[in-house]
Every structure is written in C-alpha cells, then in structure tokens.
Amino acid sequence: MRVHLNTAGAGLMPAEVVDVMADHLAQEAAEGAYETELRHADTLDKGVYEALASVLDAPVDDVALFDNATRAWSSAVGALRLTGTGRVWITPYEYAGNLILWTELRRRTGLRVEVVPLTPSGDLDLDWMRRNIREDVAVVSVPHVPSGCGIVNPVEEIGRILAPWPCLYLVDACQSVGQLDVSVRRIGCDLLTGAGRKFLCGPRGTGFAAIGPRLRAAATPLFHDLHVADVTALHDYEVHTDSARRFEYAERSAAAVRGLDAALRHHLARTAEPGTGHDARAAIRDAIAAVPGTRLIDPGTRHASLVTFVCADVSAARIRAELAARGVSVWVAQGNHTPLYLPGQGVDHAVRVSPHHYTSPQDTEVFARALREVIR
Secondary structure, eight states, X not given: OOXXXXXXXXXXXXXXXXXXXXXXXXXXXXXXXXXXXXXXXXXXXXXXXXXXXXXXXXXXXXXXXXXSHHHHHHHHHTTBOOOTXXXXXXXXXXXXXXXXXXXXXXXXXXXXXXXXXXXTTSOBOHHHHHHHOXXXXXEEEEESSOSSSOBOXXXXXXXXXXXXXXXXXXXXXXXXXXXXXXXXXXHTOSEEEEESSSTTOOOTTOEEEEEOHHHHHHBOOSXXXXXXXXXXXXXXXXXXXXXXXXXXXXOOOHHHHHHHHHHHHHHHHHHTSOOOOOOHHHHHHHHHHTSTTEEEEXXXXXXXXXXXXXXXXXXXXXXXXXXXXXXXXXXXXXXXXSTTTGGGGTOSEEEEEXXXXXXXXXXXXXXXXXXXXXXX
C-alpha cells in the first residue's frame, strides 16, 4: 500500500465519496443525467451549500461552487471594478495564477500592485501594513498557506488591521481549508476561495468561494447564467438573486458536486472527533532535516502540514521518482509557481511533502527510511 504524502496536490477520497459519485454516475447511465439531477436536487441545490457554509463558517448566501479554485478566484476578482487610482497589496507568497490575473488587471486599468514586505523570519510585516494602509488601498490579497512552502499567514490578524478601512480583503485558502480551522467570519474577508480536491479530500473538478456582500456590490460579472437570470427583452435581462451564486455557471458535474458534499460531511464528522495526536508534519520535517545535504524551505513562525525542501546533490524530480518507486508519493513544487519568493531563495524546483489526517506514524517512518535510501 502506498504512502500518500501529496495531499497539497490532491487528497485521498474517503470511500463514501467514491461510492456517492459512482452511484450517481450509474444512475445517470441508467436513467439520464437530468432525471438523476432532479432526484438529488435537495443536495445539489441546498445541502452542499449548507455543508460548505458550515465548513467555512460563512453565511450560506455567500457560498458559490465552481469547477476549480482558479475559476472561483478569477470569476470574483475579474469582475471587480478597479481603476488606476487604486492600489493592490499582494504578498511575496502570491500564487502565480493569481499574479497572472493581477498583471492583466494592471494592464487594463493602470492600478498599482505593491508587495507587502517580510520580516527577517519570513513572516509578513504586519507593522508595515499598519503604518502604510491608506484609503487608496483598494484590495489586499493574501494566501492563507502558499502552495510552495508551509507558512501559515496570519489572516485573522490581517483582517483586524484592515477592518477599519474600505479595501476589499481576499484570501486564497486552497491549501488551508480541510487542514486548518478556517472561519470566514473571524478572518473578516470579502472573498475566500478553495479547492475540493486537496485537504478536503473531495473530487477534482470542484472549487468554491465565499463571496461577501461588499465584494458582490463592488463587482460586475461579465456574464450571468440562466440559473440566476431571465431575459426580459431584446436588450435586457434580470438577475433574480443577490447571493454569491450569481457568479456560478449552471452546467456542472452533478456527480462531482455530490462527491464534494460527501467530502464536506466526512470532514465535519471527522473534525468533531478527538485527534490522534500524531504530528506528521513535525516527524516529516525532522526526517528531512536529519538527511545531510537537504535544505528546508520553511519561512515564518507558524506552519501547516506542507513541507518543502531541496537537496544539493539530488534533483527534486529524481527524489520524487525514487520515492515513488519505493511506494511513497510526494510532489515537485515549481519555483515559478511562487515567483515572488521561491526563486529568490534559489529554488527552481523543490520536493513538496504534504501529510494529512490519514498519515500514520508508520507512514512517516516509511518516508524517512525511503528518503535516507534515496539521498545517501
């Protein structure tokens, strides 16, 4: 049996998620997709939104579903009415996909994109934020946990700093929902996006957002699909909801949405139980640090279950392949996916190791032994 340490890529789906999706597809094949969707309308139109709102600690009217986290991000951020008079704050840990959208918006509008500095430890400089926040800061964008290193950014404290100001606050929570306690209410953000496939252990092809009232009021989506809009005349239409679902598209995989619902409910049930106490991240970090020639990419003072490292003598790609041959799944993090931070640390590619609740002490021992064999 393989040791799966690539949850930051995609988590292992619980049996009930697989069963729900397989059953749904079987029903579609036997009865038709529309008929099957109608049979499960309560879950697809209501239950999954309620479960997601509970996981995110957000109002149910604020949650929307997408086919991936990038679609969620670009649908909301791309609809903002930004101008050249506004400043956007991002961090050195911004994901490259988000940076592409900021670059395009800067080209179109002339807005100024500024990077929040780091302290010597690698933490975001919150004192700098307090000193420099002004009325012309239109948007602040922060990844809760970057995909290329395991720092946990203090999104709740940042929310308190920004609360008195009119700027919109955006949080990319792709790598935190499912492994950390994430509360939209406590963070105080206007947008939080995430993916179903990672630490929630749902299916690929599922993403989501919590889109708050302030952002909805500040956004003009280019398109409203027919599940939320009616054409009333040749040159007019009406949108019949003010909820975040007006950012969605009507066509989607009902099997994937039901799988996401099952994953959310599995997560809620699991996190209601006492933990096992096994600190897989600490064990993995210690195992890496004990191997000569390795260097942890480990900035900041608080960390999530995501450890990246490089080795002076063995490439990241070879380490991944050699570990895979020994039954251990890890992944290669590309430096240009966190382009404002990792290349400056001399990182083109790094090994990313991401355990989860299913990682046992035996799993971390297998990883440690395999890593010592690969890096001699």
